[in-house]
Amino acid sequence: MPATVPNAKNRQILLMNRPKGEPSESDFKLVEAPVPAPSDGEVLVQALYLSLDPYMRGRMSDRASYAKPVELGEVMTGGVVGRVIASQNAKFHEGDIVEGILGWQTYAISEGKGLRKIDPTLAPISTAIGVLGMPGLTAYFALLDLGKPKAGETVVVSAASGAVGGIVGQIAKLKGCRTVGTVGSQAKADYCKTELGFDACVNYRASKNLAADLSGACPDGVDVYFDNVGGSVTDNVFPLLNFRARIIICGQISQYNLEKPELGPRLLWHLVRARARVEGFLVLDYAERYKEGLGELARWVKEGEIKYREDITSGIENAPRKLIGLLKGENFGKALIKVAD
Amino acid sequence: MPATVPNAKNRQILLMNRPKGEPSESDFKLVEAPVPAPSDGEVLVQALYLSLDPYMRGRMSDRASYAKPVELGEVMTGGVVGRVIASQNAKFHEGDIVEGILGWQTYAISEGKGLRKIDPTLAPISTAIGVLGMPGLTAYFALLDLGKPKAGETVVVSAASGAVGGIVGQIAKLKGCRTVGTVGSQAKADYCKTELGFDACVNYRASKNLAADLSGACPDGVDVYFDNVGGSVTDNVFPLLNFRARIIICGQISQYNLEKPELGPRLLWHLVRARARVEGFLVLDYAERYKEGLGELARWVKEGEIKYREDITSGIENAPRKLIGLLKGENFGKALIKVAD
Numbered sequence: 120m121p122a123t124v125p126n127a128k129n130r131q132i133l134l135m136n137r138p139k140g141e142p143s144e145s146d147f148k149l150v151e152a153p154v155p156a157p158s159d160g161e162v163l164v165q166a167l168y169l170s171l172d173p174y175m176r177g178r179m180s181d182r183a184s185y186a187k188p189v190e191l192g193e194v195m196t197g198g199v200v201g202r203v204i205a206s207q208n209a210k211f212h213e214g215d216i217v218e219g220i221l222g223w224q225t226y227a228i229s230e231g232k233g234l235r236k237i238d239p240t241l242a243p244i245s246t247a248i249g250v251l252g253m254p255g256l257t258a259y260f261a262l263l264d265l266g267k268p269k270a271g272e273t274v275v276v277s278a279a280s281g282a283v284g285g286i287v288g289q290i291a292k293l294k295g296c297r298t299v300g301t302v303g304s305q306a307k308a309d310y311c312k313t314e315l316g317f318d319a320c321v322n323y324r325a326s327k328n329l330a331a332d333l334s335g336a337c338p339d340g341v342d343v344y345f346d347n348v349g350g351s352v353t354d355n356v357f358p359l360l361n362f363r364a365r366i367i368i369c370g371q372i373s374q375y376n377l378e379k380p381e382l383g384p385r386l387l388w389h390l391v392r393a394r395a396r397v398e399g400f401l402v403l404d405y406a407e408r409y410k411e412g413l414g415e416l417a418r419w420v421k422e423g424e425i426k427y428r429e430d431i432t433s434g435i436e437n438a439p440r441k442l443i444g445l446l447k448g449e450n451f452g453k454a455l456i457k458v459a460d
Numbered sequence: 461m462p463a464t465v466p467n468a469k470n471r472q473i474l475l476m477n478r479p480k481g482e483p484s485e486s487d488f489k490l491v492e493a494p495v496p497a498p499s500d501g502e503v504l505v506q507a508l509y510l511s512l513d514p515y516m517r518g519r520m521s522d523r524a525s526y527a528k529p530v531e532l533g534e535v536m537t538g539g540v541v542g543r544v545i546a547s548q549n550a551k552f553h554e555g556d557i558v559e560g561i562l563g564w565q566t567y568a569i570s571e572g573k574g575l576r577k578i579d580p581t582l583a584p585i586s587t588a589i590g591v592l593g594m595p596g597l598t599a600y601f602a603l604l605d606l607g608k609p610k611a612g613e614t615v616v617v618s619a620a621s622g623a624v625g626g627i628v629g630q631i632a633k634l635k636g637c638r639t640v641g642t643v644g645s646q647a648k649a650d651y652c653k654t655e656l657g658f659d660a661c662v663n664y665r666a667s668k669n670l671a672a673d674l675s676g677a678c679p680d681g682v683d684v685y686f687d688n689v690g691g692s693v694t695d696n697v698f699p700l701l702n703f704r705a706r707i708i709i710c711g712q713i714s715q716y717n718l719e720k721p722e723l724g725p726r727l728l729w730h731l732v733r734a735r736a737r738v739e740g741f742l743v744l745d746y747a748e749r750y751k752e753g754l755g756e757l758a759r760w761v762k763e764g765e766i767k768y769r770e771d772i773t774s775g776i777e778n779a780p781r782k783l784i785g786l787l788k789g790e791n792f793g794k795a796l797i798k799v800a801d
Contacts, residue, residue, distance in 0.1 A: 184733055185734075368728045368732050370732070371728060371729050371732070374729065382725060383726045384724075385712070385721065385724045386727075387687070387690055387694070387709045388709075390709045391526070391712070392524065392525055394526075394740045396738070396739045396740075397728065397739075398735070398737045398738075399733065399734060399735045401732060404735060
């Protein structure tokens, strides 16, 4: 069967090494391959946006996790928004905008499983890997299902200006909570307060006394802690936990690049003191309820109740560099790579 | 009003210092006082058994906890089984056997609040501060309400031969679980296996590779972890947690005598990997359901389904020494001080 896009090449980024500590660009390799053609039941998708997310660091490692690592020499994994340019699958048609885990490549074949059709009239299509995709759903289900925030309670979220954190803070605000963020720069702190409506935001990098700054930002203690970061931020939130506090562990980005595990203060006693609960969250467990979550999120976005910020870089060749930056907190908002118009 | 027991003295043990690290006997002082007489609404109780429990270390410290510390110069706190020897309270009569937080003293006045009448025909009265008291209720509610063990699951309990742990293991066994303990001596390990019916028991002090020994004892991973100990035992259980595992933090005795907080490996990522839940437990939160729990426990004890072991020392003057030993794991079973016949 002839290639569907005869004049184009498929530009792919392969994982070449399992990094120890911080990844480097040399752990990846950009290669060109022919654009594949869809067989019976398959569709060919041209990538428009790639999503960059903290979980990707885990896929580069062969440590035990909730998902298998990317094999060396394979295309790096990741969420993609793209356009169907050829279809041998009755459920998809040329021109459809779709979202799925298609990896870091400009063209991808899919059997349609896990591929979601996007309505481009609803919101900009890039939101399908942001506020109206996994990050939004993560914020929605983790905060509401595990955090169960009640009006008047204090909700703290780490990485508050990030793709998940920003939405967590705004949903908490919608639920009538005092909303406190932690971020890594003054610009992010200002953004959380002025744009996203956080009541307070602590720049942990600038803080000279994180315990005091967090305690000052949470005069009534902490009822819900939504943790994307771990490490010293989390160490300093635990002593503030109120009776029956709920802690959601969504990510621990401060730990992902460590060459060897970091030691920290033991935190479990705080759970007895406060009879608090800590729970780990993974959005994939909520697949059956995505429709519910997306419906709510879309309504909030449409009504201007939830804002989002994108950090867009053009060119697939920049994906490794931007992911490396994201793992150090250099992005400001949802990190995306724009691959084609 | 004249003293009710004219020829007796009230022997009391007072807390004199807030110990740094391991307590010493000099942190306590034995004094003699007149035996008090009950006023209107009060009862006078002669202590028969004092309960020694790990939580007492927390009461000696002024660190923030779920309860206020014992003030310096005050009678040391603790659960007591005793006999009413004079009553000005219509609810209690001379000769009643009662249980309550009456402290380390041979005679105590109570207004009756929190004082529970014990049926001495049901079981030996010492069980009112053991299997049919706080330790038993702790095991019952924490395991069943938070742990929710299902038949075929693996339940790990630390301090497995202790007042709480031994009951946890036996209830887990009644629920059809594989039951694994950790203890600090070979004699305790043997006891858990041969007397209490544990499937496996790891002596963490003798283990040369705790991770491997625990993993070997839990070939199907860990579904419920009931933690009384914390520290390295807990560090080595977390990597074994199964999907949707439940972890109950009941105590962290390995940490109570530390002069400064110990650092340990960060454990929260395991909760994401396994979507596991950790919850802190305090039996006092279940006061409204004590009757239910005691009914079940009494039935199991009567039917021989639950066994218990007591570690009894005579003489109130030995309470400090035995508490110091308990904090180092020197007791074998529920630690009691026998004060009078």
